[in-house]
Amino acid sequence: MxxxxxxxxxxxxxxxxxxxxxxxxxxxxxxxxxxxxxxxxxxxxxxxxxxxxxxxxxxxxxxxxxxxxxxxxxxxxxxxxxxxxxxxxxxxxxxxxxxxxxxxxxxxxMMRTGAAAGVATKYLARKNANVLSLVGTGAQANTQLEAMMIVRKIKKVKLFDARKKRAEEFVGRYQKKYRAAQFRIARSLEECLADADIVCTMTPVRKPIVKAKWIKPGCHINAIGADAPGKEELEPAILKKAKIVIDDWAQASHSGEINVPLSKGIIKRRNIRAEIGKVVAGLKPGRTNDADITVFDSTGLGxxxxxxxxxxxxxxxxxxxxxxxxxx
CATH class of the missing domain: 3.30.1780.10 (ornithine cyclodeaminase, domain 1)
Structure with a gap:
């Protein structure tokens, strides 16, 4: 054979x-x-x-x-x-x-990681969400953007990257493809996140960079960057007040966005609303109102x-x- x-x-x-x-x-x-x-x-x-x-x-x-x-x-x-x-x-x-x-x-x-955030956004973001913020413009940002453009009618894309040239190259690749959306490179992370309806974080940091005071009510966050023990991108205060949806408990608790706050006792398993599969299958609720802050902790499943x-x-x-x- x-x-x-x-x-x-x-x-x-x-x-x-x-x-x-x-x-x-x-x-x-x-x-x-x-x-x-x-x-x-x-x-x-x-x-x-x-x-x-x-x-x-x-x-x-x-x-x-x-x-x-x-x-x-x-x-x-x-x-x-x-x-x-x-x-x-x-x-x-x-x-x-x-x-x-x-x-x-x-x-x-790369494609399935973008798609995972896309599916989570479909089920967890507000229906009228149209402002997208991308934190990091490396390789993964390409498929995150593509997925978001399919599941929501995005009118504005705000970007922040420590390497400004990379952000400029990213805008150059996509501004013509997605003409209906306005692209803007933010001067700071705070500026990037201001008024965001959907946030995708894609950085390898080990100390939180996204502050709770920058996230408005009703925002949905796809936390992609934390993929190993000790990594976290979001200030734990965000998780404390958010509806947290994970892809898999065993993986997320070991190496996802929730791994550090869990290990420190800042959040408990009872603070996790559901696994995304339960939401997709209609067995657990996702967003319940337009004021909810929702977080999808994506570790990537086989x-x-x-x-x-x-x-x-x-x-x-x-x-x-x-x-x-x-x-x-």
Whole structure:
């Protein structure tokens, strides 16, 4: 039997944000209904090299799909001309254990992360939310913006990045694509967050940078940056008054935005409103009124990678993309 191999360029050509949003919403719904198997991601740290790898297996029995992703995070890689995050996904036939496909999952990771925030925004942000603030304009900001533009009618996009040139390049890429929206680079983080309806934070900081006094009532926050123990972007006072929705308790409590406030006793498990899957499945409420501040703590689930990779596999077979090799 042969296995399908797909490169990064091939995956990128096949995958759209609209399709990814549907795939991730499906993953969340199955998680909420309890029809999945997903062990916690396993970390292997390389302190000497300021990096780590993460192994993320998952299985959705009703869809009869299974697989595993291996992904790294090495913040210093750009200095070496490499991406900070690189990933590979192995799609496995649960009936036999055979490797149906091996594909680059770097683009899948970026797309499903943007889509996760998009799905959370669909269910948690105010219906009339139209001012988006992006904190950080690195690689992940691209798919965050694309997802937000699909799930809400965004009229204004405010940006802040410590590296102003990167923010300017970001605006240059998207101002023409999204002509209906006004783009503005803020001079400070406070200015960026003023009057924001939706906030996406995408920084690797270990001390909070987003202050509670800058967040207005009714705002929805997608907290993306905290992805390892000790990381946090939001001042704990925000979490104390917000409706907190997480993607997965085990992962979020270990390495998500809530991990530090939990470890310090600032918040408790009872302060968590729901997992996003429960909200998507209609089993738990999300936003209850327009004054709620909502926070989505996104750590990234193997299930998101699985449904997205399976979608790519189906599209590749349909369009005859990729190379089939016999490796066993």
């Amino acid at each position: 042969k296995t399908l191999f797909l490169s990064s360029k091939q995956v990128k050509r096949l995958l759209t944000m609209k399709d990814t949003l549907k795939a991730v919403e499906t993953a969340f719904r199955h998680a909420g209904m309890g029809t999945v198997e997903m062990p916690c991601k396993v970390y292997l740290f390389f302190p000497k090299h300021n990096g780590d790898i993460r192994v993320m297996p998952s299985y959705i029995p009703p869809l009869n799909i299974s697989g595993v992703k291996v992904v790294n995070v090495h913040p210093d890689n750009p200095k070496k001309g490499m991406l900070s995050v690189m990933a590979t996904f192995i799609l496995i036939d649960p009936r036999t254990g055979f490797q149906q496909a091996i594909m680059d999952a770097t683009w899948i990771t 299930l998101q990678d699985l449904t997205t990779a399976h979608l790519v596999y189906k599209l590749a077979r349909k369009k005859k993309v990729g190379r089939w090799l016999e490796i066993i």
